[in-house]
Amino acid sequence: MDFRLGETAEDVRRQAREFLDEHLTEEVVARMEATGVHHDWDFHRALSDRGWVAPGWPVELGGQGYSVVEGLAMQEEFHRAGAPTYGVGTTMIVAGIIRRVGTDAQKELVIPRALRGEIVIVLGFTEPECGSDVAAAQTRAVRDGDEWVINGAKMFTTNAQEGDYAFMLTRTNPDAPKHKGLTTFLVPLRQPGVEIRPIRTLSGERTNLTFYTDVRVDDAMRIGEVDGGWDVMAVGLSLERAGAQGGESIRMLDALERWAVAGDEGSPPATDRRVRARLGRAAAENEVSVLLARRSAWVQDAGMLPGVEGSMAKLFASEAITRQSADFLDMLGPDGIRRQGDPTAVAEGAAEYAFRFALGTTTYGGTSEVQRNIIAQRGLGLPRPR
Amino acid sequence: MPLDLSPSDEQQQLIDAFAALYDKESPTERVRAAEALCHDPELWRRLLENGAVEMAVGEEHGGGGATVLDLALVAEQHGRHLGSAPLLEAQVVARLLGRLCRLGGLGGEAAGSLLGDVMSGDRLVTLALRPPRAGVLTMVPAGAVADAVIFADGHELLVTDVASGRTPVANLGSLPVADVPAAGARPLAAGPAVREAVESALDEWLALMAAAMVGLGGRALEIGVAYVKERHAFGVPIGSFQAVAHGLADAATLHDGAELLEREAAWAAGEEPARFGELAALAFGFCVDAARQAAYRSLHYHGGYGFMLETDIQLFWRRTTAWPAQYGEPDVAFARAEARRLGMSIEEA
Numbered sequence: 006m007d008f009r010l011g012e013t014a015e016d017v018r019r020q021a022r023e024f025l026d027e028h029l030t031e032e033v034v035a036r037m038e039a040t041g042v043h044h045d046w047d048f049h050r051a052l053s054d055r056g057w058v059a060p061g062w063p064v065e066l067g068g069q070g071y072s073v074v075e076g077l078a079m080q081e082e083f084h085r086a087g088a089p090t091y092g093v094g095t096t097m098i099v100a101g102i103i104r105r106v107g108t109d110a111q112k113e114l115v116i117p118r119a120l121r122g123e124i125v126i127v128l129g130f131t132e133p134e135c136g137s138d139v140a141a142a143q144t145r146a147v148r149d150g151d152e153w154v155i156n157g158a159k160m161f162t163t164n165a166q167e168g169d170y171a172f173m174l175t176r177t178n179p180d181a182p183k184h185k186g187l188t189t190f191l192v193p194l195r196q197p198g199v200e201i202r203p204i205r206t207l208s209g210e211r212t213n214l215t216f217y218t219d220v221r222v223d224d225a226m227r228i229g230e231v232d233g234g235w236d237v238m239a240v241g242l243s244l245e246r247a248g249a250q251g252g253e254s255i256r257m258l259d260a261l262e263r264w265a266v267a268g269d270e271g272s273p274p275a276t277d278r279r280v281r282a283r284l285g286r287a288a289a290e291n292e293v294s295v296l297l298a299r300r301s302a303w304v305q306d307a308g309m310l311p312g313v314e315g316s317m318a319k320l321f322a323s324e325a326i327t328r329q330s331a332d333f334l335d336m337l338g339p340d341g342i343r344r345q346g347d348p349t350a351v352a353e354g355a356a357e358y359a360f361r362f363a364l365g366t367t368t369y370g371g372t373s374e375v376q377r378n379i380i381a382q383r384g385l386g387l388p389r390p391r
Numbered sequence: 392m393p394l395d396l397s398p399s400d401e402q403q404q405l406i407d408a409f410a411a412l413y414d415k416e417s418p419t420e421r422v423r424a425a426e427a428l429c430h431d432p433e434l435w436r437r438l439l440e441n442g443a444v445e446m447a448v449g450e451e452h453g454g455g456g457a458t459v460l461d462l463a464l465v466a467e468q469h470g471r472h473l474g475s476a477p478l479l480e481a482q483v484v485a486r487l488l489g490r491l492c493r494l495g496g497l498g499g500e501a502a503g504s505l506l507g508d509v510m511s512g513d514r515l516v517t518l519a520l521r522p523p524r525a526g527v528l529t530m531v532p533a534g535a536v537a538d539a540v541i542f543a544d545g546h547e548l549l550v551t552d553v554a555s556g557r558t559p560v561a562n563l564g565s566l567p568v569a570d571v572p573a574a575g576a577r578p579l580a581a582g583p584a585v586r587e588a589v590e591s592a593l594d595e596w597l598a599l600m601a602a603a604m605v606g607l608g609g610r611a612l613e614i615g616v617a618y619v620k621e622r623h624a625f626g627v628p629i630g631s632f633q634a635v636a637h638g639l640a641d642a643a644t645l646h647d648g649a650e651l652l653e654r655e656a657a658w659a660a661g662e663e664p665a666r667f668g669e670l671a672a673l674a675f676g677f678c679v680d681a682a683r684q685a686a687y688r689s690l691h692y693h694g695g696y697g698f699m700l701e702t703d704i705q706l707f708w709r710r711t712t713a714w715p716a717q718y719g720e721p722d723v724a725f726a727r728a729e730a731r732r733l734g735m736s737i738e739e740a
Contacts (some may be wrong), residue, residue: 221676378633388630
């Protein structure tokens with residue numbers, strides 16, 4: 006047993022820190038806070054110049070050939086620093102799918118521009134009437150010669166206002182069984198018939214509701230087979246790399262620990278054992294979040310899919326930040342609710358912000374309930390509910 | 392070799408060897424039989440014969456030179472099989488005596504002779520986890536079966552024979568705890584280095600108890616998972632109800648996290664000693680909560696059967712709280728860990 010990530014991974018971590026020092030500037034952070042957009046073109050291009058848009062891809066395809074663990078070391082630093090990576094994240098999920106199942110023309114259209122940091126691709130799976138039940142998508146695509154005509158709506162299409170394409174799950178055969186009538190398309194977003202309506206979230210992040218009215222897409226932009234959309238989604242899932250967990254919680258605890266040792270003329274909060282107990286409990290949870298994510302990466306580097314391991318990491322970390330942020334607000338008392346960004350905010354407003362941020366994490370990327378189902382059925386072998 | 396979370400071949404052999412020993416010497420019938428005495432002398436004899444205490448001591452003192460991680464892997468088995476023997480205390484004390492030997496001086500000589508007795512099994516020496524209060528060491532782990540108790544009082548380390556004067560205490564976890572008078576104790580060693588050695592011993596006890604909790608919680612979870620697959624209600628296995636499945640999924644997640652944290656802590660003792668004190672206390676707090684959750688869920692999903700003494704899961708449930716309570720609740724450990732994180736001295740904390 007060895008809990009070190011290894012020299013190469015630690016070297017990647019050092020480089021990531023240097024990169025963040027240089028490129029995660031105050032202006033970038035201020036822009037993110039002002040707009041709620043967790044994508045920044047300056048940062049994105051710097052990432053591309055550094056060759057870090059697809060760090061896990063083979064070198065000959067424009068990546069760095071990092072192992073999953075090496076990529077994780079980088080991601081741990083990015084998450085902890087709060088770097089804007091939503092745009093690159095969704096873009097490269099789709100680029101990865103196209104690399105596997107796209108046509109040569111699709112690869113040529115998407116991959117070089119994605120690697121150069123020129124385009125953003127957003128995800129169009131969730132709809133106003135379906136979230137966890139992804140395969141229930143109702144957005145229609147109807148064939149018209151060499152084109153398809155798309156009508157419907159997609160929910161939480163984050164970064165659509167920055168995006169060039171939406172990778173969209175549509176229903177092409179309403180008569181087929183649910184999973185067999187779906188087709189995926191790469192839909193150009195800057196065209197008539199696409200309406201982007203901003204949605205503001207608890208954390209201040211901006212996402213969107215997008216409407217598609219008689220949007221025409223060339224058949225050449227279809228990814229995978231007609232009615233084979235669910236297979237394409239499965240490819241996407243299999244390409245998912247174990248992601249870092251706990252970064253937001255660690256950032257919050259860093260702020261709370263600075264608060265705990267400062268001020269109050271000789272009697273800082275940390276002298277109170279109850280305060281230390283609450284901070285310590287969060288520290289234990291954060292260490293576990295990091296370890297569960299590292300285990301997923303380790304499993305994946307060994308050539309296995311970290312299904313249950315990934316679910317545990319995601320479930321644990323998102324429930325932990327939810328618990329911690331509420332607990333820290335309770336601990337801070339009336340002053341805790343001073344809003345982050347207010348000059349009088351306590352502990353940098355970190356707990357107040359995390360309290361608003363946390364409940365997004367228990368939903369996106371698979372709700373806690375979906376994760377528990379996966380753990381119960383695949384991990385513990387419990388029977389499926391009837 | 393970067394990041395490797397599976398036991399090495401040697402570590403696996405160690406796990407297998409102790410799993411076999413406990414399988415044979417600590418089935419739940421034996422655990423139940425030992426509850427009257429709070430101790431299973433035959434299990435203890437077998438553990439000593441198999442070098443369970445000797446292994447904990449450095450090779451320079453004639454021991455097996457096991458790492459804390461090795462001991463943690465054994466402690467997982469101890470917890471898994473609800474071992475009715477003072478293994479953790481004996482190991483930690485043996486290592487503390489070894490440390491005192493290395494510090495030298497008069498304390499070193501006394502520690503040396505005591506260490507020989509401890510390793511041979513001639514004397515069972517335990518450690519009080521708190522200084523005396525009003526002249527009494529309370530709830531001393533293994534105090535009811537030990538020949539002597541080592542305890543710290545300020546910068547001084549003392550040892551007291553306990554054959555007379557101790558009061559064994561009936562308790563929730565069927566533990567051999569006792570209240571032991573501190574009067575008549577003889578000084579063993581003193582000074583800041585001694586104080587540090589005692590703190591390290593406490594760190595080790597916390598790390599090993601964390602490991603025991605992981606083993607115990609893991610077994611409790613297995614029992615619960617097996618039961619909800621078998622037990623039917625409303626015509627289906629109760630494990631198919633999300634209300635049940637999700638409770639176990641949460642417990643399993645906590646368990647896996649606890650195992651990683653506990654093993655990382657034990658690993659750090661040898662590989663990243665600067666983090667050991669913090670991680671050991673974090674692991675203790677987290678693993679206690681995780682084990683309690685596992686045992687609680689498992690017991691509860693047994694329905695009324697879980698409340699019956701003859702159902703094994705209650706043995707686990709009582710110990711998840713009773714074993715760690717010898718030190719304190721999770722928050723006490725979390726506060727200790729946080730003091731380390733913030734660089735506070737023992738006195739400040």
